[in-house]
Amino acid sequence: MVKNALQAQLLKAGLVDNKKAKKLTKQVQHEQRTGQNDDATFKAEIDRAKQEKIAKDQALNSEKQRILEEKALKASIIQMIKQHKVQQTDGDIAYQFIDDNKIKKIYLAQQVYNALVSGSLVIAKDQDSYACLPKELAEKIDQKMQGFILVNNNTENNSQTTDEEDPYAAYVIPDDLMW
Template sequence: MAKNALQAQLLKAGLVDSKKANKISKQTQHAKRTGDSSNIDAKKALADAQAKKIEKDQKLNQEKQQLLEEKMLKANIIQMIKQHQLTETNGDISYQFVDDSKVKKLFITQKLYDQIVSGHVVIARLDDSYALLPRPLADRIDSKLEGFMVVSNDTVEDELAEDDPYAAYVIPDDLMW
């Protein structure tokens, strides 16, 4: 027996036999259960969307991992500075230096002053204050992450302009004002 009116009319007209009608009805039921060819396209689109989402999630995870590693590196550097900073630095002599275009002043001993001027001791940024570090440690810290060293007198910067009229007059670093 035919399932719908069209199949019944085709059977009466003799255009389709009963086996063929049953086969077509089974195919339509199967297509309804499993989905049409448009459903296959939807599955492909869904798989593509999932692949893009996975790729996006991996990129976000990499960025988070990089931020976490950078945060850990900063924390390790701050810990190294706190552990190895020179103590007994308070003294009568003031050492002035520039940090972020502001002039800062530290009161230190004469021995530390001489070591800073000669480049054996470096001034490093520690949270909201400053710490005095030995040169080898400061070099290791600077090689890991830049931005902590504020004063390093060992490096000579030759940024003199060619037309500078005062280029021949050298101002010593240990000049007292």
């Protein structure tokens, strides 16, 4: 028996005989059961899906690798800060600086305060506290990753350019002004 209308029309027109129609319907049924119809498109779709999955996995792996490298770099910087910080900094002179848009105050000894103002020492963030570091180490840390060095009184950066129209150009404001 004929399964669809097209086959019936072809049989009536005499273009296909009964035997050939049955053979074609059996072949279509066999292809549907075994999944051989549109085999090339299925393979192409499977290959495309595999390629997309591989690309996605590579992107995720590179992102994970970047995060791990960043964590390792942060850990090494924290270790450098802990090893090289100036130990005897406690004193009675207050030094104020900005950290995360908040004014922070630490109390320093006079010698540490003078070194900090002159630029030979810097203030770095040491997890939840602050540490005074030598300037050379601070430059190395700042090259590796930004955000750890909070106060760097570099004398080259403090040279102010005066504007000719500025009425207060003759009055120099000292950096170590005590309030």
